[in-house]
Amino acid sequence: MAGSTDTAGAPADRLGRLRATALSVYAGLFYAVLYLPILLLVVLSFNDSQSIGLPFKGVTLRWFEEVLGSSAMRTSIANSVLLGIASSVIATVLALMLALGFRNDFAFKNLLMKVVLLPILVPGIVGGVIYLVFFGYAELPFGVWSTALPVHITWVLPFAFLTLFPRVHGLDRSLEEAAADLGARPWVTFRRVTFPLIKPGVVATTMFAFTLSFDEFIRTLFSIGNERTVPVHLWSLLSDQMAPFLPAVGVVIMAISMMVSLAGFALSARADRRPR
Template sequence: MRRERRSLGFWLLAAFFGLFVLFLYGPISTIVILSFQGPDGGLTFPMNGVSTHWFANLFERQAVGDFGGSFTRSIELGLLVMAITLVVSVSAGLAFRRRFRGATFLFYLTVASLIVPSILIGLGIGLIFSIAGWQPAWYSSALGAHLTWTLPFGLLIMFAVFNRFDRAYEEAARDLGAGAWQTFRFVVLPLIAPSLVGVALFGFTLSYDEFARTLMTAGSFNTLPLEIYGMTTNVTTPVLYALGTLTTGFSFAIILICLATALILQRRRARHGSDAGKGV
């Protein structure tokens, strides 16, 4: 077969896309490369040898920074935010399927935090805790600040999911004698499961790397983004790049796991649907 010649517009768009990818991942690739500096390496090019010395140094006791503690706090906070975002988003999505008084006002109030500057939200929550005499902490005030960022996204995703959800499945389940909880557990939940993975991914990743909302609410113990920011003024070795490489790799791993889970759930749902069609 004769290949169709690509137009000039195609090559221009391809070049633009290549520049965009370079702009997006160029800084990350630079950090990854410099993290493999030799023991006498510095923070810039040219590289002085190649080794994994700074990755090993990352797990040793540091004069500045608490890598292990901040990483653990970010993971725990991300998991808390993910769980709460998932439960509240699904519950709110189910509630908004029926009209009720004040629904429009409540919706706009929920998504308003997306347009308010992050630093102002963090400052406001920090002031509330200060006025109330409560001690700000990553598991309380920072948790609330992160939820103002993740819940609107989760709610918007669930709105999109339920807007295209076919209620005939629920009606069929009720005709067969299923109760409300059985209908949700055995019919609705399996159908929306891939979307729930997306909500969970949003909740975790948005919390894991959140800086502005955490700055005024974390209290005495830093999360990982705050720790990295503090290290930029004190650490003068590639150990900072090694930390960036590990956290970036961890973020990509979480994304790939969630995407793989969503794909598996989608294929399983499609297979069960085809099996049910054959049975009929």
């Protein structure tokens, strides 16, 4: 009987090992496709060569010096950072107000929620053309603050709402009701009860919204006019020439986005650990 059990268990063991091997190969291919291009970009940004590509001819930092030493690049970075801060803060505040409002029942609630999420469903190039036509008819001067800012807020807002709404919806409203019973006004209840509970989500949402705004290209291209953000400036460099410092530009963009994301995760985790 023991021999027959071992014989029956052998195919199952082989099948399990085969499945584990297949999953390992799949995971390896997945991570290779995901991260090897990023690794190649980083390697090429240090390549001491006048052309973009291999072979690797040596290590140099001159491409980063050229990128950071360019006044046009510094201006585009400043535009992207300031635009990202403004649009993320405004969009997060609006999303928080919407999330708090959607806790209550009112007429056309489902329709309004679909309207809030509509920008996600509109393709970027279609949205860009719509903004271009609208601002043209409105005779608004194209620029970072006049046209690109409302475009970025419109683009970031639904993502901020989707991030915040579950957190706000899951709040225990009895805590707010208890504060109201003790005489706290609505603003005091929000400031001292509601906001501390959702603060980690608000911080994470703001950082996430910043990265969305910082990396946005298509809608920005149609709405920013002659000014430049980092993605638009990179596109203009690509359209003019394949300069050898372009990988360094990509690394700078990626580094800023990663630092903001890591800072958001750290602040959110710290706020979660803080005793209430």
